[in-house]
Amino acid sequence: MSGAGRRADPVEEYAAALAAALRGPARAKARMVEEMRDGLADAAEAHTRQGAPRRRAVDLAVREFGTVDEVAPSCQRELTVAQTRHTARTVALSAPLLIVCWYLLLAVGDGPGRELPGPARLLAVQLAGVAAVAALIALVTLAATGPLARRLPVPRGLPLAVAWTGTTAGVAMVLATLTLAIASPSAGNWPLITFACGLTAVAHGMVAASARMCRVCART
Incomplete structure (x- = not known):
């Protein structure tokens, strides 16, 4: 045959x-x-x-x-927790790095005649706060799904909550960097702006992809 x-x-x-x-x-x-x-x-x-x-x-x-239908649910639960941790870890590592970049952009733009417009500065600070909160949630998630999970069950809605937290953080990353890039043409710090935009693009891609998969896992 x-x-x-x-x-x-x-x-x-x-x-x-x-x-x-x-x-x-x-x-x-x-x-x-x-x-x-x-x-x-x-x-x-x-x-x-x-x-x-x-x-x-x-x-x-x-x-x-x-059978596959019998074992898949338990396997999927384990993978969903793994994906939740992956998303949380990505947010926890990338958000603080970008917050530092945004702070440097704000600081460099503080010279005479180079101040950022008030609304742009306020929006950047607020978006940085969103990213900081997302990073804090990510750290709590890592703790809740790590060794602690052996004693306490992982909350049912946690994977979806982390997925949307990652999505929110990713959007905040893009908006904050674009705000600073557009609002500071006379700041004379384009090398730093270019670096921040590049770093944001990479971080956003990682966070967005991981958050998307986390939503898929949570709904499977």
Whole structure:
């Protein structure tokens, strides 16, 4: 029989179906699927050694492990927590860095004749405050989903809350930097503005992508 006509290995079929059903950080998801595949393969091999045909051995192993529909919810819960931590970590690391950049932009623009317009300064400060609050929420989330989670259950709505916190922080990052860049053409600090804009673009991309996946996980 040709390779195209041969049936796929049932263990690989199981692993592929499980991978398709899960959402979360790529590395954590790949590691989880690999562990399930290896465990199922070992269980099937044990039944094969006892005389069961290959397909029958896999069926028996699946009964022990549970079908994809049965094991996917528990696996997804674990991946959702992992993605929540990933999003929180991204916000906690990027927001303070950008706040420092914004502070430097404000400080450099304080020279005579180079003051930023009052509304622009106020908006930048308010957006920096939003980013600071987001970073604080992210740190609390990391604590709540770390060792503490072994004693206390992770709140059901936490992943979605962190996802929207990340989205809000990402928008604040972009708006604050654009405000400073547009409002300070005469500040003479374009190298710093360019650096801040570049850093913001990278941070926003990371935070936005992680927050988007966190929303997907929370709703899966």
